[in-house]
Amino acid sequence: xxxxKRNPVLNFPERTWPDKQIxxxxxxxxxxxxxxxxxxIEPMVVxxxxxxxxxxxxxxxxxxxxxxxxxxxxxxxxxxQLVERNLIxxxxxxxxxxxxxxxxxxxxxxxxxxxxxxxxxxxxxxxxLQRDVVFHKDMDEIxxxxxxxxxxxxxxxxxxxxxxxxxxxPESFTGTELDFALDICTAVQETWGATKENPIIINLPSTVExxxxxxxxxxxxxxxxxxxxxxxxxxxxxxxxxxGEGVASTELALLAGADRVEGTLFGNGERTGNVDIVTLxxxxxxxxxxxxxxxxxxxxxxxxxxxxxxxRVYERSPYAGDLVFTAxxxxxxxxxxxxxxxxxxxxSGGKWTVPYLPIDPMDVGREYESxxxxxxxxxxxGGVSYILKQNFGISIPDKMKEEVGYLVKGxxxxxxxxxxxxxxxxxxxDNYIGQTDVFxxxxxxxxxxxxxxxxxxxxxxxTGGNGRLDAVSNALKMYFGISYELAxxxxxxxxxxxxxKAASYxxxxxxxxxxxxxxxxxxxxxxxISALVAAVNKLAKxxxxxxxxxxxxxxxxxxxxxxxxxxxxxxxxxxxxLSKPYLSKYIKEKSGMTFQDAVKKxxxxxxxxxxxxxxxNVETIAASVGYENVEHFNRLFKxxxxxxxxxxxxxxxxxx
Numbered sequence: 297x298x299x300x301k302r303n304p305v306l307n308f309p310e311r312t313w314p315d316k317q318i319x320x321x322x323x324x325x326x327x328x329x330x331x332x333x334x335x336x337i338e339p340m341v342v343x344x345x346x347x348x349x350x351x352x353x354x355x356x357x358x359x360x361x362x363x364x365x366x367x368x369x370x371x372x373x374x375x376x377q378l379v380e381r382n383l384i385x386x387x388x389x390x391x392x393x394x395x396x397x398x399x400x401x402x403x404x405x406x407x408x409x410x411x412x413x414x415x416x417x418x419x420x421x422x423x424x425l426q427r428d429v430v431f432h433k434d435m436d437e438i439x440x441x442x443x444x445x446x447x448x449x450x451x452x453x454x455x456x457x458x459x460x461x462x463x464x465x466p467e468s469f470t471g472t473e474l475d476f477a478l479d480i481c482t483a484v485q486e487t488w489g490a491t492k493e494n495p496i497i498i499n500l501p502s503t504v505e506x507x508x509x510x511x512x513x514x515x516x517x518x519x520x521x522x523x524x525x526x527x528x529x530x531x532x533x534x535x536x537x538x539x540g541e542g543v544a545s546t547e548l549a550l551l552a553g554a555d556r557v558e559g560t561l562f563g564n565g566e567r568t569g570n571v572d573i574v575t576l577x578x579x580x581x582x583x584x585x586x587x588x589x590x591x592x593x594x595x596x597x598x599x600x601x602x603x604x605x606x607x608r609v610y611e612r613s614p615y616a617g618d619l620v621f622t623a624x625x626x627x628x629x630x631x632x633x634x635x636x637x638x639x640x641x642x643x644s645g646g647k648w649t650v651p652y653l654p655i656d657p658m659d660v661g662r663e664y665e666s667x668x669x670x671x672x673x674x675x676x677x678g679g680v681s682y683i684l685k686q687n688f689g690i691s692i693p694d695k696m697k698e699e700v701g702y703l704v705k706g707x708x709x710x711x712x713x714x715x716x717x718x719x720x721x722x723x724x725x726d727n728y729i730g731q732t733d734v735f736x737x738x739x740x741x742x743x744x745x746x747x748x749x750x751x752x753x754x755x756x757x758x759t760g761g762n763g764r765l766d767a768v769s770n771a772l773k774m775y776f777g778i779s780y781e782l783a784x785x786x787x788x789x790x791x792x793x794x795x796x797k798a799a800s801y802x803x804x805x806x807x808x809x810x811x812x813x814x815x816x817x818x819x820x821x822x823x824x825i826s827a828l829v830a831a832v833n834k835l836a837k838x839x840x841x842x843x844x845x846x847x848x849x850x851x852x853x854x855x856x857x858x859x860x861x862x863x864x865x866x867x868x869x870x871x872x873x874l875s876k877p878y879l880s881k882y883i884k885e886k887s888g889m890t891f892q893d894a895v896k897k898x899x900x901x902x903x904x905x906x907x908x909x910x911x912x913n914v915e916t917i918a919a920s921v922g923y924e925n926v927e928h929f930n931r932l933f934k935x936x937x938x939x940x941x942x943x944x945x946x947x948x949x950x951x952x
Contacts, residue, residue: 303506306474306514310521313513313551321580321588323530323556324573325359326352329374330393332564333363336605345374346383348604353388355597356589359415361391361558366403379410391415391463396445405452415497416453417463418445422480423471439480442466446487462488463497465534470502474515478522490528498523499558501534502545509541513548520553532556535571537563542571547579561601562609562616575614582654591615594660621657621667624714626676626701628652629669633682636664666913671720673709677701684724687717689911703727718916746771748844755844759854762905765802765824772832774853775844777887779897780806780835781904782828787820802827804835811835848872849886852879853894860898861922865891899923900936907945914941 329348333339340348345362352360362378363371375392378384390411394404396418408414420441427433433441442464453460464484466477481498490496500519502512516533523529533549533556535542546557563572574594577587591597598609598616611619623629628651635650648656657667664686669679677697684690684700704723708715715723745758746768757775761767769782784803800815800823813830817823836842844850852872856863868891869876883891899921906917918929933941 303471303511305507305511306518308514308518311514311517311552313517313548313553316551318547318550318580318583318585321577321586322550322554323359323532324357324577324589325361325391325532325556325558326357326560326573327361327534327558327570328352328560328564330361330363330371331558331566331570332560332605335564335566335569336607338606339370340604342370342374342377344604345370346377346381347600349378349383351597351600353385355591358387359389359391359556361393361415361417364393365407366394366400372403372407375407384411386412389413389415389461391417393417393419396420396441396448398448401445401448401452405456405458408456408458411458413459413461415461415463416449417465417497417499418442418449419465419467419499420445421468421503422466422477423468424473425471426468435476435479439476439483442480442484443487446484450488461495461497462490463499463532465499465501467501468503469500470504470506470512470515474518478519481519482524485523485525485529490525492525492527495528495530497530497532497556499532499534499556500554501558502536502542503534505536505538505541505545508539509545509548512545513552516549516554517552530555532558534558536565537568537571540568542569543575543579546571546576561597562607562613564601564605564607572614574616578615578655578660581659591660595662615655615660621653621662622670623652623668623679624670624672624674626674626679626705629682630676630678632669633678636682663913666915671704671708671715671717672713673705675701675705675708680704680720683717683720687912687916688721690721690724700724700728716915717913718919721916748772748775750844755847757850757854760858762902762909764821765828766905768825769804769828769832770854770857772828774850774857776832776836776841777845778806778832778835778839778841780804780811780832783810785824787824798823800824800827802831804828804831806835806839809838811838846886849883852883853887856891856894857898860895860902861920863895895922896932896936900933903929903933903941904937904944907941908948917941 329345333345349360349362362375365372365375375390378390384390392404392408392414394400394416404416420438421430422438427435427438431438446462446464449460449462464481466472466480469477485496485498488496500516512535520526520531531554533546533554535545535549542563546559557571557573557576559571559573559576560569561574563569573589574591577589578591580587594616602608609616611617614620623632631651632653638644639648639650653668657664669682671679671683677700680701681697704715704720707723745756748755748757748771755775757771759767759770759774761770765785766782773779781804782802783805784801787798787800789798797816797818798820800820802813802824804811811831811834813827813832813834815823815826815830817826852868855868855871865876865880869879872879874882880891883889883894887894889897902921903917906912906920912920914930915926918926923929930940937944939947
């Protein structure tokens with residue numbers, strides 16, 4: 297440590313920033329496509345940059361530094377593609393970077409042809425270290441570079457149709473004497489002729505973090521209070537993260553008078569990166585300040601960012617990391633569970649007040665089920681009860697919570713691993729549901745023996761379902777070989793007294809067409825079945841279905857329907873005393889489906905019911921219908937229904 301020296305700090309007792317609060321968002325400028333891109337092992341190609349640009353526009357950025365078009369053909373081509381494909385919205389200003397050299401400035405303006413407005417960003421390094429070690433120039437020579445560069449931009453701007461705003465950065469500002477930084481910035485300001493109506497952007501970068509954030513804030517406020525004609529300046533900051541303090545430095549700089557922030561998504565950039573605009577913006581949200589950027593689907597944004605850059609957002613990265621909202625600790629889980637209950641019951645006055653969660657995870661598109669409380673050996677009764685209630689709708693009595701919590705925690709301790717919600721439920725079910733070790737009280741279960749009559753012929757089909765109505769519906773589907781969705785069911789009483797009748801309304805959906813039936817009966821079950829029969833009769837008549845299937849194929853499909861989670865072709869062949877080749881051919885010929893298709897159809901039907909009618913998460917549902925790999929389940933579901941399971945659930949919730 298003795299090899300290093302302290303960097304000087306500013307004696308500035310007039311500072312006022314410690315007494316201020318952030319009241320509004322700054323002007324945001326994304327430098328992902330330039331500063332971020334130049335730091336990648338494999339920089340983005342043109343099409344990737346275009347997709348990234350479109351993402352930044354969608355997020356709400358109004359100023360985007362798109363690159364260094366005079367330094368690279370890819371950068372030049374990218375800008376020309378934005379122009380020629382008319383991809384720059386009228387309310388977005390692109391920013392281009394160039395050194396203070398005439399051939400580079402000329403090339404930059406060639407790239408800007410056809411753009412309505414742009415920011416031309418020039419810079420040169422001004423720090424003591426860079427002047428002495430890199431450039432071997434004195435202050436006057438460094439200042440002259442900036443002035444000459446400004447005049448060249450001024451000259452080319454006068455000759456083009458693009459409305460140009462100048463930005464100047466004294467690079468390595470934090471290592472520059474403040475008097476000199478003020479002198480060179482003022483020279484550029486005056487040379488450009490900045491006014492209140494046509495301001496200049498003065499960008500004061502923390503090119504390398506050299507001190508604590510309070511020192512940077514002092515430097516920004518000193519400059520802010522010493523500028524001439526301050527109304528003609530948009531004061532910008534561009535912090536890096538060498539000391540891991542980029543976000544803090546930026547927030548204090550805003551208190552100190554900065555109007556504008558340059559940064560990147562998730563802090564990408566050279567060395568330890570630029571300031572993370574996602575964290576900055578969401579910090580503002582947590583303080584009740586409108587950020588002006590939309591990160592409401594942060595995991596989708598993260599996925600695209602990782603795709604474009606090849607970089608990774610780590611588990612503990614604020615707001616977007618896999619574990620940033622997760623609590624394993626029992627006491628934390630208990631506090632969160634109680635806080636969520638308080639919030640859901642409307643007791644917080646409309647303000648988010650859940651312990652350990654600075655923002656509502658749903659505000660950034662995260663899910664309570666998978667992102668907040670997870671179970672391992674550190675968890676307690678509050679976390680376990682929350683998981684069961686949130687995922688499975690089971691509200692454990694308070695006096696039972698401790699026993700269940702210790703039970704689940706003990707399993708995790710012995711297995712030495714995290715327990716998924718489905719495993720937690722399985723432990724609960726194994727220990728508290730359906731216990732018959734000593735005796736049982738049998739009942740029929742949810743089965744239906746359905747007699748279907750066509751003319752004088754009667755057939756009996758026995759099948760199961762999620763309820764009596766669903767079981768009857770399954771029997772009709774099996775018998776006639778028709779496919780539909782039991783989309784709507786409603787009921788109500790139509791009279792009072794012991795002989796009162798009930799009305800049931802059933803809507804079945806087939807190929808985007810709804811068929812309705814109504815049933816009236818003193819028995820609500822009979823009423824609902826009558827309504828279903830009426831609706832399916834309409835469907836059968838409309839689709840010219842006249843006869844039922846052979847008894848054997850009905851029995852085979854019924855077996856698949858009732859054993860869909862683990863049925864195999866071997867088991868099916870053995871059960872019906874048929875060879876596998878013959879059975880496969882028979883199923884295909886009689887039902888129009890392969891064996892695998894029949895299994896998948898049964899599984900998907902059950903999955904849709906669970907998505908509609910339960911609070912289980914997608915992973916749990918996938919496992920319960922026979923898919924251990926949730927990603928495989930998601931792909932099959934999307935292929936079958938042209939939407940993901942979550943999209944299906946959300947669509948059904950909106951319909952309701």
